[in-house]
Amino acid sequence: MDLNLTPGTWRVFTDFKATGADALTLGADLAVDGDYQPASPAAENRTATVGDYEVTLEGDLTAGADAKPHAHRQQGRRTGHRSGALPGRLRPPGRAARR
16 A cells, blocks of 8 residues: 655554454554654534545544444435444544545
8 A cells, every 4th residue: 555644743544353252452653754744623614525425423422432423425325324433544643534
């Protein structure tokens, strides 16, 4: 996977679920060298869209508690929901995922 990251610190996550095993999320911090220009935190946004696929966080977040279900929509139609994290997230520490 090729990544084109701006200079600064990024946090990468990935989720695994092997057959017969518990789900596992791994994370790491990445330091990208260069002329770092800090940006203001993004405004809260509970919906992420990629192409015609949309995921919305339903309910409130509570520190130390499991996340509420996500509503999935594709081409405007609800396709289901699931609890927990979505795979393949990449975001700067302390910020919501980029949308």
